[in-house]
Amino acid sequence: MNLFNKDQKPRDETGKEVATVSGVLAKAIDEYIKPSEEITALMVACPKCGGIHFRHCAYIETVTPFIDGNNGQAEAMSSSHPVKVCVKCKTALVSIGKNMYDITDKIDMEAWTKTEVEAHKTTGPGGMC
Numbered sequence: 001m002n003l004f005n006k007d008q009k010p011r012d013e014t015g016k017e018v019a020t021v022s023g024v025l026a027k028a029i030d031e032y033i034k035p036s037e038e039i040t041a042l043m044v045a046c047p048k049c050g051g052i053h054f055r056h057c058a059y060i061e062t063v064t065p066f067i068d069g070n071n072g073q074a075e076a077m078s079s080s081h082p083v084k085v086c087v088k089c090k091t092a093l094v095s096i097g098k099n100m101y102d103i104t105d106k107i108d109m110e111a112w113t114k115t116e117v118e119a120h121k122t123t124g125p126g127g128m129c
Contacts, residue, residue: 046086046093047102054084057092057112060103083107 092107
């Protein structure tokens with residue numbers, strides 16, 4: 001391989017072109033990484049400010065009562081749901097079933113803010129959740 005010809009492709013002993021990391025990355029950039037204006041999926045936006053950047057806040061538990069078909073007894077099934085907070089306006093949202101709910105008034109935002117301060121000390125602003 002000619003080191004001075006950057007357009008020359010690396011090849012194996014049989015002459016077949018070999019994939020390189022830089023080649024795979026270039027293909028990924030060209031074919032997979034798209035600008036945000038081209039997003040065709042529906043994104044969740046904050047209902048108050050329109051922001052799309054959320055951080056994990058907490059979990060809430062819901063209980064669904066039902067009648068057991070085998071013995072006719074009343075029972076309950078609990079589920080855990082993650083709560084996300086809009087980083088712009090601090091609105092707390094949770095998705096339960098087919099609906100999204102604003103539960104800001106149910107979340108202790110002062111406690112979450114204190115946790116965020118500690119997270120920023122550890123990971124820096126906007127660090128890993």
